[in-house]
Amino acid sequence: MSQRVVLDGADIDRALKRISHEILEANEGPKDIVLLGIPTRGKHLAKRIAKILESIDPAFENQVGVLDITMYRDDATSTERVIRTTEIPNGGINDKVVVLVDDVLYSGRTVRAALDAITDYGRPRQVKLAVLVDRGHRELPIRADFVGKNLPTAKTERVKVQLSEADPIDQVVIFQ
Amino acid sequence: MKHLTSIRELSKASAIALLDNAQQLSQVNDRDVKKLPALRGKTVVNLFFENSTRTRISFEIAAKRLSADVINFSAESSSVSKGETLKDTAQTLEALGADAIVIRHPLSGAPKNLAANNWISASVINAGDGSHEHPTQALLDALTMRQVIGSTTDLSGLKVLIVGDILHSRVARSNLLLLNLLGAEVEIAGPNSLIPEGIEELGATISNSFENSLAKKPNAVMMLRVQKERMQGEYFTSHQEYSRHWALDSERLSMLGADSMILHPGPMNRGFEISSEAADDPRSKVLQQVSNGVAVRMAVLYGCLSGGQS
Known part of the structure; x- marks a missing residue:
């Protein structure tokens, strides 16, 4: 199996820093920002972005949580899946600016499920989407607001984001 | 997991996985919106040949929290008292669209019988059979x-x-x-x-x-x-x-x-x-x-009704 590294550890760091600055710029500061990571890699990315936001602007209130979308998938009954924890930060999401964080944006179905899940937890003022990699091939009218890297791929290829929290090293690889 | 008629059908790993899912699903109880869309469009029938308000309500809430439709079928008030067999009752329920049958029966082994005989393709979940299992x-x-x-x-x-x-x-x-x-x-x-x-x-x-x-x-x-x-x-x-x-x-x-x-x-x-x-x-x-009962039944319903037709 041939695999190619498209982002190494330093590339990922740089991309997350840029995304963090873009989030602050778009929101004109850290007010009301809530980061929600989608398990499992999105959760780690959300925590990293939260750390960077805090270092850039200490006024960021470190509102970071986890949003599991297993029970909201449009193919929820196709296979039995492990259900993971959802942790909504103590400030809730009502009237907040929720930034969804995921590792790879592909069909858009995960994000659609996440939007449904968010509705059950409250009514944010705005929902935005940050992803480390956008690989195209959308099946729904969904786009990301903050993108680490646009990566043109063939549908037969697979993209894997590896993060040191769960994997041996930080890198993004593409393979057949 | 297609059916759950006995603990003997579980391995240690699958029992722990089921408890893990139930633990996560117990969180739904603390939310304002106590509902998940996972089993939307599925129909769960509570087929009770014995009175049990608590177990029936627990299964009913569990199915509804997962957005399934629930039909309660109590045997005393039905054609069973007119002599219909378990096979005919189950096949009738399936013809009406049941995807899962939650059964409580005074005879030990009735759920197993229903699951093993290929009378129906719906999932069978044991809600208590005789002095056998729950x-x-x-x-x-x-x-x-x-x-x-x-x-x-x-x-x-x-x-x-x-x-x-x-x-x-x-x-x-x-x-x-x-x-x-x-x-x-x-x-x-x-x-x-x-x-x-x-x-x-x-x-x-x-x-x-x-x-x-x-x-x-x-x-x-x-x-x-x-x-x-x-x-x-x-x-x-x-x-x-x-x-x-x-x-x-x-x-x-x-x-x-x-x-x-x-x-x-x-x-x-x-x-x-x-x-x-x-x-x-x-x-x-x-x-x-009692609260955990709802979470566990949600996990069991989700487990039985997901995974395609295997």
């Missing part, structure tokens, strides 16, 4: 024990004492199987006439004294309900006699360790097998058991 009760008990001791895996080393009418108890049988699977040490105690022969082969030591068992400092004491409807006098001489030896009264409560837990499958006969003092003690986890 798997979701054992799972909710195990989930409660895990939460109390703070375990996220098995129950290895946990000492559990089950007290009362073991002979008629499907709760005890399912618990024996699951607790052994999860590595707990089980002791059963009760009057000789209510301890079935050979029960130790399921993995339990037998005690004929509640006091001796309590002296061994069990981590959990599970009091079984005395099923008055099953007692016709020959099993013990009188209710007073039973209570004197086998009730969790204030004296026995004082022998219980400070971090032990009291479990009861409900409904409780206060003043008979359990005193009000014990039932209301902070160590009693009875209401936690």
Whole structure:
């Protein structure tokens, strides 16, 4: 199996820093920002972005949580899946600016499920989407607001984001 | 997992995975919107040949929290009283669109029969059959024990004492199987006439004294309900006699360790097998058991109704 590294550890760091600055710029500061990571890699990315936001602007209130979308998938009954924890930060999401964080944006179905899940937890003022990699091939009218890297791929290829929290090293690889 | 008719269908790993999912689903109870869309479009039928308001309501809430449609079918008020067979009833329900049949039946083995005979392609979930098994009760008990001791895996080393009418108890049988699977040490105690022969082969030591068992400092004491409807006098001489030896009264409560837990499958006969003092003690986890019942049944319904047609 041939695999190619498209982002190494330093590339990922740089991309997350840029995304963090873009989030602050778009929101004109850290007010009301809530980061929600989608398990499992999105959760780690959300925590990293939260750390960077805090270092850039200490006024960021470190509102970071986890949003599991297993029970909201449009193919929820196709296979039995492990259900993971959802942790909504103590400030809730009502009237907040929720930034969804995921590792790879592909069909858009995960994000659609996440939007449904968010509705059950409250009514944010705005929902935005940050992803480390956008690989195209959308099946729904969904786009990301903050993108680490646009990566043109063939549908037969697979993209894997590896993060040191769960994997041996930080890198993004593409393979057949 | 297509069906759940017996704890014997679970491996240790699949039992723990089921409890993990139930633990996550128990969070839904704390939300404003207590509903998940996972089983939208599925139909769950509660087919009850025995009265059981609690178990039926628990399964009904579980199915509704997952957005399934629920039909309650109680046998007394149906064609069953006109002589319809279980096979015909089940096939009729499936023709009406049932994806899962939750069955409670007075005959041991009825759910297994329904699942194994290829009469229907719907999932079959055992909600209690005769004196055989009640798997979701054992799972909710195990989930409660895990939460109390703070375990996220098995129950290895946990000492559990089950007290009362073991002979008629499907709760005890399912618990024996699951607790052994999860590595707990089980002791059963009760009057000789209510301890079935050979029960130790399921993995339990037998005690004929509640006091001796309590002296061994069990981590959990599970009091079984005395099923008055099953007692016709020959099993013990009188209710007073039973209570004197086998009730969790204030004296026995004082022998219980400070971090032990009291479990009861409900409904409780206060003043008979359990005193009000014990039932209301902070160590009693009875209401936690009830909440966990919904979460466990959600996990079982999700498990049975997902995974395609395998």
